[in-house]
Amino acid sequence: MFLLETVAPEAAKGLIADLYAKFPPEIGVPKTLQLMSASPGLMERHLQVIDYFRNHKRLSPEFFTALRYSVAAKVGHAACEVFNRGILSRMGLEDERIRRLECDPTAAGLDKEEEQLLHFVHKVVDEPASVTEKEVKALRSLGFSDADILDACSAAANMVASSVLFKAFIR
Structure with a gap:
């Protein structure tokens, strides 16, 4: 409702x-x-x-789906968790790997660079003030632009915001 x-x-x-x-x-x-x-x-x-x-130029649809699912699981956004779990399943990810993805970015089967970015995104969600220049430079060294980094973190922040609205207005 x-x-x-x-x-x-x-x-x-x-x-x-x-x-x-x-x-x-x-x-x-x-x-x-x-x-x-x-x-x-x-x-x-x-x-x-x-x-x-x-339609992101650099980051894969699998990356964004894994991000949405894992952040939704982290913040207790059940509807988005279920929705994105279904997409991951249709993409061919097995149930066990989907469950592991909640705490392990390597479970999604992304390339190593996107795994590192997903790990960073979770840090941004969990401890935003702890992000360091060294971590950002490390992502740049993997080939990510500042726009890629911000886009990934913005997608995660959008999931957190969606969770807040969902919890407030849907019963």
Whole structure:
């Protein structure tokens, strides 16, 4: 149940229907995005951000899915955890590796560079003030640009923000 007035996928019209149509029927519209229908302008911008990450120049879709799943698990965002677990499963990741991903970035089978970035992202979520210049330089030495680093951390921060909104407005 939503505490705010939202639009269910089957009742969507206009802009909301167009935005919902971006999600294949086999995936469905995540509850967190249904919540965003309470503010169509915000929902539209949120989906633009999702599209930005989905078409990222450097970071893989597997990276972003592993990030979303593992951060959702970390912050207790059950709906996004389940949703992204399903995507990881469709990508071919076994259940045991998905469970391990909650605390072990190597479980996703990403390349070594993306594993390091995912590990860093978890540090940013857990202890943001502890990030050091040395760690950022190490990521740069792996070929990540500052934009890549910020994009990954922003995706994680978005998951934390989504968790807060979900917990406040969905029962």
